[in-house]
Amino acid sequence: MGKRPHVVIIGAGFGGVAAAKKLAKKNVDVTIIDRTNYHLFQPLLYQVSTSVLSTDDISYPIRAMFRDYKNVELFMAKAQEIDGKRKVVITNHGEVAYDYLIVAAGATNNFFGMENVEKYAYGMKSIPEALHIRNHVLHMFERANKQIDNEEVRRKMLTFICVGGGPTGVEEAGAIAELVAIQRKEYPNLNFDEVSIKLIEGTDKVLPMMPPKLIKHTIDVLESKGVEVMLNTQVADCDADGLYLKDGRYIPSRTVIWAAGVKANKVASTIGTECDRAGRVVVEPTLQVPGYPEIFAIGDNAHFMTESGRPLATVAPVAMQEAWCAVENILSLINGSSSLKKFEYVDHGAMATIGRCQAVVNWGFLKIGGFVAWVIWMFLHLLRLEGAHADITVGTKWFWNFVSGTRLGRIITNIKLEDEDENMDAAKA
């Protein structure tokens, strides 16, 4: 590797990749540590889980991304611990030494200590999780179709619950509603009045980053698609056959999708400095970890306090802007400068899709919902996807989905497990 400064980046999400792209053109050696060999475009993961897109459409090989930059290497491994004293990252494939470290390891599901929810509900933060949801939901229709004499079991199989009213929960519920509309045409012997889709949210609103008008629009659209929106509803517990609510109700269901919270990858907390309740490292205004000037935490791994007294949200634009700031500060340190840049987030707004022809956009003065918002959403997501190739295949699939009203990704790939073990939850493992 030579004697250039070695910058190690944990995580190839939006933050890690943004940092690596900036560093690729500089006089440093870069090692990206990631459990996977690809960058995942998480905002479209719900479309993999609902049979619209394929794994490969939203995953881009990390090495392909940097094939023209010989100073960027991938080390495919699970980062387990950061030893800030010895300046090494400990992984399941040995240690990686660093001069500078960017902790961008992302987040995982937060079940808030509810063990049964963790066991029975489906998280949706990774490709394997999205495929499990896809396989499971499609299985439910095939299984229900065979339960000719048992309405109770059929209804349980045809009840789909999304927990969490943020963008992920809203998008997933809307996409399941559309999937159901497509399935309806292909199961002549199933009574689709038995299908139920519920979106459960603990607070009094969905999409809290949106203005009231667009929140109302979102709920109206979801309800028109057949989604029951249950606000002010808290989850108490879960079992293989349904969900317990804090108000004492029980909803029989084989499918609980958990989009109610995330927590930082636990490697961030191994530095040993102060973390918030979600495991995010409390960082200095320069994004440095207190006491470790060569370690920067960004994105889902950073707790960055704003002037309003609330930490920044864990969204892709924050992670990317933090990445650029961290890289600038690392280059300053390498050049011997002691005046580092303080991070300032520029908020460009938010958007979410609710389904075919329906999205909401909140950009400063532009606050719209409906078809135009959906076109903007599609256009921007295509622009942000990695690689022209994905633009074409994803664009083609969306167009085909739109004109033909079908989803050709309805492929059940885990038949082996299902066959061998009639307990379907084995497929979750």
Next chain:
Amino acid sequence: MGKRPHVVIIGAGFGGVAAAKKLAKKNVDVTIIDRTNYHLFQPLLYQVSTSVLSTDDISYPIRAMFRDYKNVELFMAKAQEIDGKRKVVITNHGEVAYDYLIVAAGATNNFFGMENVEKYAYGMKSIPEALHIRNHVLHMFERANKQIDNEEVRRKMLTFICVGGGPTGVEEAGAIAELVAIQRKEYPNLNFDEVSIKLIEGTDKVLPMMPPKLIKHTIDVLESKGVEVMLNTQVADCDADGLYLKDGRYIPSRTVIWAAGVKANKVASTIGTECDRAGRVVVEPTLQVPGYPEIFAIGDNAHFMTESGRPLATVAPVAMQEAWCAVENILSLINGSSSLKKFEYVDHGAMATIGRCQAVVNWGFLKIGGFVAWVIWMFLHLLRLEGAHADITVGTKWFWNFVSGTRLGRIITNIKLEDEDENMDAAKA
């Protein structure tokens, strides 16, 4: 379902789907029994295993195929036994009664009783198997890249063996060679002289259905791509670290892909009539199973003797033509006719691809190898793929592959297993 004759088809491969499409327009009820919910375009499975195409590109939902025909239903289950006396198919989800039965359950890997080969070699007959090969081969590069001080282990990881010189083995070996050429650009620290690709064939030639000129062309092309073609070479045994040959040699390798033989799905033999060594039912000239005039066996499940004294090959065109004949005969039986059609196969020739810009085509007078053959191969495969949507996405991916020289399907999806269990063979289960 009413009182129309009930035709049950076991298997949604080329034969089963061809039969169902003919029957969909007739006054019968049709039930397709399949373990999966999709029709798999098997000729392109090797492209999934080598990171060119996605699962969804070559899999088409069976229900979507018949959404306009309400007389065709899918029963997603594993057919375990045929009880010809009671006229029922016994599945893992209960029994399905039939008036007429078409056995088109396809084939699985034939390891010829070699238990270790079955345990350690990778079959390639299904989507999960193709994805295992993809994940495993990609892992080998990441693993070898970390073996900085151990050339022996690196070489073992970078030796890829395909067994079987038929179209599958030839296509897989060629596609792996091209994958290696792409990987070469992205692993600056790996020495690609340590990579070895071997195609092992027990007889004295590859692609036996081709004329000598094209066989020689195939071997020349494979060798120019870096594939070592080993003819007259028989496999004796296998373990986790390599392959034993009958001549006493041992080839260290972590990757043995088995394309040396298939046998019929065992459900065919449960009828209890005479089968050949590969488990195919010896059928009458009408494709009926002797003693069971209402059961027809086709494709990989039928042993159909020709005038030349050799049974028909187990290829898609045979299965489809047999399907049409079986349907015609079933409709004759329904109409009370006693004169059934005797099956006659019309051979349209064969083709195989060896890699980018290289294929061989053997159609009567047209016997060519090279670029034109490759264009014909691509065009015909796009035509034969199910659905215009797949034509567009597959065509786009091939075009992109061609112009950019990269494969964006190089996504390792089984990281969880790999992390938890350092014994990589656990990932095979």
